[in-house]
Amino acid sequence: MNAHVAPASQHAINADTIVQSARTVIATEAAAIRALEPRIGPEFVEACRLIMGCAGRVVVTGMGKSGHVARKIAATLASTGTPAFFVHPGEASHGDLGMILPQDVVLALSNSGETDEVLFILPVIKRQGIPLIAITGNANSSLADQANVHLDASIAAEACPLGLAPTASTTAALVMGDALAVALLEARGFTSEDFARSHPAGSLGRRLLLHISDVMHTGEGIPAVPPNASLTQALMEMTRKHLGMTAVVDADQHLLGVFTDGDLRRALDDDGVDLRGATVAELMTRGPKTIGADKLAIEAAQLMEKHQIHALLVVNDQQQVVGALNIHDLLRARVV
Structure with missing residues (x-):
């Protein structure tokens, strides 16, 4: 056990404090999501155009907590009619860059916009002429500067009281990714039958595909x-x-x-x-x-x-x- 952390039994549990803490987190993250709405404009439309015009797949990448969000965004895109997959930026520089082809589009996530592993692979992506869409919390970052399209997912504050653990920032990035997936779904005319075909084992798939x-x-x-x-x-x-x-x-x-x-x-x-x-x-x-x-x-x-x-x-x-x-x-x- 960490010597600097007292066992839970030594801390009195105050129900009111716990409830208030949880409500504060929810309110903070809800505010972060609401702040995204007025930012949806020409840049977002251009990102959708790049993906709609992509003859290949959307390659989603990110490191750490942004990587977890990137994996989910890739899965959501793939299940809603936009072929996509996740590439770990650390593995990309050790051979997985070969998975990214000139006809693809790269969607990179980094709250700071300065993640070394993501920035390291950008020159290779740019040399191939692969369009780059960035979702960051810093419009003045290196990643935002090099992107063809930057989607602003910045937040006023993290829900973590220490301001350290990615909380509101990952929520904002995830919602931005969901917004992309759904906007593309509607633009493609993706139907419930199409969804069922990519989810044959799910309840909807069984209802719509089983004869x-x-x-x-x-x-x-x-x-x-x-x-x-x-x-x-x-x-x-x-x-x-x-x-x-x-x-x-x-x-x-x-x-x-x-x-x-x-x-x-x-x-x-x-x-x-x-x-x-x-x-x-x-x-x-x-x-x-x-x-x-x-x-x-x-x-x-x-x-x-x-x-x-x-x-x-x-x-x-x-x-x-x-x-x-x-x-x-x-x-x-x-x-x-």
Whole structure:
């Protein structure tokens, strides 16, 4: 333990002081963000034009805490339609500069604008004619001076009471990067479907990209019986296939109806039905709700919710049964 730092147990915890400290940090960082708004103007537009005209990728770089922010900005750009990646400035001078190509744009972050590792690689970038966008807290810095475009992310004060730990400054830089990413997203006409394609494992990706054909049961997994099947045969097929229903189809797999748990309950409640002698065609529901294999899985969930059903048959244009699914399939796929 550092000899100059007393253990936490030796400090009295004052709840009011802690709450006030946290509120001060939030207020300080909120003020830093608000100060950015009037600075968004021609320089910001030019930065967007440089990136929009880039035939390569946006190479984002920064050292220390600015490097952490730069990584996040690169990830946000990449996921919103602007190809981007992070290069560590220290590693860049030891070979990673080869990752930066003449058709790229470099976005460099440094609060002071005097970070040695970033300044060291600038001559190589400038010699290749690579456009440089800088986000700094010092408009008179070396980095700002060498940049094609400088975005001012300066702050009045850090939220750290010692004025040492990067807090408000990193927040301001991050927000400036987010502003770039979103402005570019809108300029490109980037849609939620585009976002889903770069996030296929996320909930939005599953909702927008997963199709019925990806989750439905096919072939021998489809519960189906002929119209002359007995109630017992229909129940056995439902039990084997575990979907709580069975399709009733003709010899060419054309859909005639569906027999469900609900149909069974209604038949049991009807004293006029001969359960031993009845065929499934007499007990089935005609004109059941169906869906196409090319539809989104989320559409099946919406259809089930709207009609208060738990399973669907999948048919082609000729009304032949090609698949089946139930709510559990959608839950397993994390669509709902």
